Amino acid sequence: MERLRGLQIELSRFQNEKCLIDEEIGCLRQKRQKLLEKISEIRLEIETYQNLSNSGEIRDKFSNETYEWSQKAQSLLESVFGLKQFRSHQLAAINAILSGLDVLLIMPTGGGKSLCFQITSLITGGLTIVVSPLISLIEDQLSTLKSLKISAKILDKDNKEESSKILKSLEQSTIPFRILYVTPEKLKHNSMLMKQLDKCYRNNNLKLIVIDEIHCLSTWGHNFRRDYQFLTQVHRQFSKTPILGLTATATTKTISDLINILEIHGCCIFKDSFYRSNLRYSIEWQNNSTDDDLDRIIELLMTKYSGQSGLIYCLKITDVDSVVQKLCQKGIKASPYYADLPIEMKNRTYQKWIHDDLQVIVATIAFGMGINKSNVRFVIHYQMPKSLENYYQETGRAGRDNQHADCLLFMKYCDVFSTLSIVYDEYHGRDNVLKMVSFCLNQTECRKKLLAKHFNDDEWLDHQCKNQCDNCQKSNTNNDDDIEEKDLHQSMMQLEQIISNAFDKAEKRLTAFKLLELWMGKGEKKLRPTNVKPTKFEREKAEKIILNLLVKNYLDINYSQSRYCIITYLVVSDHWRSLKTTNDNNVRFDSKRNSDAIKSSNSKRSKTATITIE
Numbered sequence: 001m002e003r004l005r006g007l008q009i010e011l012s013r014f015q016n017e018k019c020l021i022d023e024e025i026g027c028l029r030q031k032r033q034k035l036l037e038k039i040s041e042i043r044l045e046i047e048t049y050q051n052l053s054n055s056g057e058i059r060d061k062f063s064n065e066t067y068e069w070s071q072k073a074q075s076l077l078e079s080v081f082g083l084k085q086f087r088s089h090q091l092a093a094i095n096a097i098l099s100g101l102d103v104l105l106i107m108p109t110g111g112g113k114s115l116c117f118q119i120t121s122l123i124t125g126g127l128t129i130v131v132s133p134l135i136s137l138i139e140d141q142l143s144t145l146k147s148l149k150i151s152a153k154i155l156d157k158d159n160k161e162e163s164s165k166i167l168k169s170l171e172q173s174t175i176p177f178r179i180l181y182v183t184p185e186k187l188k189h190n191s192m193l194m195k196q197l198d199k200c201y202r203n204n205n206l207k208l209i210v211i212d213e214i215h216c217l218s219t220w221g222h223n224f225r226r227d228y229q230f231l232t233q234v235h236r237q238f239s240k241t242p243i244l245g246l247t248a249t250a251t252t253k254t255i256s257d258l259i260n261i262l263e264i265h266g267c268c269i270f271k272d273s274f275y276r277s278n279l280r281y282s283i284e285w286q287n288n289s290t291d292d293d294l295d296r297i298i299e300l301l302m303t304k305y306s307g308q309s310g311l312i313y314c315l316k317i318t319d320v321d322s323v324v325q326k327l328c329q330k331g332i333k334a335s336p337y338y339a340d341l342p343i344e345m346k347n348r349t350y351q352k353w354i355h356d357d358l359q360v361i362v363a364t365i366a367f368g369m370g371i372n373k374s375n376v377r378f379v380i381h382y383q384m385p386k387s388l389e390n391y392y393q394e395t396g397r398a399g400r401d402n403q404h405a406d407c408l409l410f411m412k413y414c415d416v417f418s419t420l421s422i423v424y425d426e427y428h429g430r431d432n433v434l435k436m437v438s439f440c441l442n443q444t445e446c447r448k449k450l451l452a453k454h455f456n457d458d459e460w461l462d463h464q465c466k467n468q469c470d471n472c473q474k475s476n477t478n479n480d481d482d483i484e485e486k487d488l489h490q491s492m493m494q495l496e497q498i499i500s501n502a503f504d505k506a507e508k509r510l511t512a513f514k515l516l517e518l519w520m521g522k523g524e525k526k527l528r529p530t531n532v533k534p535t536k537f538e539r540e541k542a543e544k545i546i547l548n549l550l551v552k553n554y555l556d557i558n559y560s561q562s563r564y565c566i567i568t569y570l571v572v573s574d575h576w577r578s579l580k581t582t583n584d585n586n587v588r589f590d591s592k593r594n595s596d597a598i599k600s601s602n603s604k605r606s607k608t609a610t611i612t613i614e
């Protein structure tokens with residue numbers, strides 16, 4: 001009997017052990033899977049880097065004029081567009097497409113991307129489909145094409161008769177128009193359209209599929225749109241028709257993701273430099289009183305920018321309305337622009353602005369794609385943008401006439417957290433915001449070089465800024481307010497105590513505003529730990545230290561959803577906790593410049609983790 005009980009105990013012990021091992025195997029399998037995914041992601045990115053570094057050679061290879069269509073391309077450029085010469089990349093892109101290759105064309109806004117498919121559509125004579133994200137953008141393009149006498153159509157839901165005529169014509173052997181514009185939603189949800197396109201493809205009439213603003217396909221790109229993902233299926237179905245992807249902003253990661261999603265591994269990538277020598281970038285830190293930066297904006301509009309045209313970007317509609325109201329009270333001609341406004345009002349505002357009857361449009365990011373006003377002298381960000389991609393694209397609307405223009409961003413501590421709550425359910429939204437914050441916090445490196453690094457633009461890196469950014473200008477006047485390592489270390493220790501104390505005493509998490517207040521010795525007394533003295537730093541520096549700790553992943557964000565909004569809290573990160581555990585609480589911050597890398601050194605001698613900050 002005893003032997004039996006012994007055996008049963010032994011059996012259950014082994015069974016438990018086996019269960020633990022099974023669990024561990026499960027975890028290891030998951031880890032392995034994640035590693036495999038990471039490996040393939042990195043391989044793809046390396047491949048993209050290599051492709052990009054060869055892109056000069058590929059461009060040269062396709063830039064000659066010995067193709068059977070070369071003469072026609074040149075004569076169309078002159079007769080239809082009234083232009084003399086192709087710009088860098090245009091000819092190469094056209095030749096590659098007409099050779100049957102898929103092409104990714106990355107050129108700045110206004111660089112001349114549309115011309116590539118417009119000319120191609122005239123040479124092929126068949127049908128070019130252009131997938132474009134916005135009806136307003138399509139309407140702009142249609143009116144340009146009309147003036148150029150290139151026949152183009154859109155499937156208009158309000159004109160059923162015309163739409164069914166267009167759909168019917170897709171099965172004809174000769175299609176009576178060259179370009180058909182569709183939104184990704186229309187392509188995905190209109191089965192009749194796909195059926196007719198299939199007939200067109202089988203008749204060998206579907207010559208090119210253009211995907212405008214192709215970054216919307218990748219979760220790494222800004223403005224990710226789920227319906228764009230249907231384009232993978234479109235490409236599979238019409239696999240012999242070349243794809244031309246167009247965008248003005250894409251990092252290497254976004255490009256490699258696009259290639260992977262669309263399965264266009266052998267595509268040609270043509271990437272123009274993003275460099276805009278005539279734009280001057282600067283960032284001004286503001287305290288939290290919104291009136292301060294508005295006063296500054298009003299002063300600028302009435303003095304430096306008086307009589308000049310510009311744009312002010314806000315994050316939220318409520319801010320757009322209040323900024324417009326205050327500007328108008330001062331006699332400045334300003335109008336709002338955001339998605340919810342009636343279309344007639346948006347058109348009226350745009351027309352007035354284009355004709356310089358309005359000094360400034362105050363907008364959310366809904367205003368942007370396809371703007372073609374040459375004399376925009378300033379773009380002001382009243383609040384920080386959601387990503388560096390958005391920042392580049394929004395500031396890129398300035399100075400399209402190549403004359404000098406200013407890009408001024410007002411940075412406020414609290415805006416960082418409002419932006420984080422706005423993007424909380426967006427793919428990579430948090431990472432993108434933190435990269436933007438890191439860019440703003442950097443007060444030593446050239447802003448243009450920082451952007452070039454972000455977009456992996458080597459050509460840009462070779463350009464000299466010539467004081468066209470606040471940091472370069474400052475470095476010449478030796479005004480350097482770097483944060484020291486000991487500031488960060490002591491601050492992190494204090495902030496950790498404040499966060500823990502609030503949780504232990506009142507089960508409270510702290511918003512960024514509350515944490516800052518408590519650290520400065522203000523706010524609820526019981527939440528202030530007795531062993532933490534109020535910080536000696538002035539408010540702006542204290543704000544920058546907290547943001548630095550967030551960007552470097554020593555502080556982290558927690559979200560909670562109330563009935564009306566998303567609330568963000570600052571908490572101690574797992575990374576900080578693990579550093580403290582593995583390094584006997586001896587964590588050293590190294591304020592070495594020019595790098596945002598986090599280095600962790602576990603040398604036996606010093607047992608410190610070195611954290612590099614700007």
Ligand SMILES: Nc1ncnc2c1ncn2[C@@H]1O[C@H](COP(=O)(O)OP(=O)(O)OP(=O)(O)O)[C@@H](O)[C@H]1O
Nearest residue numbers: 083085086087108109110111112113114115248370
């Ligand atoms: N080779 C060229 N020579 C001179 N001007 C050109 C050339 N190619 C294009 N342009 C002009 O540049 C302007 C912008 O061209 P286009 O609309 O094709 O640019 P885009 O890159 O598609 O712009 P966006 O990003 O705003 O859509 C147009 O006025 C066009 O006529």
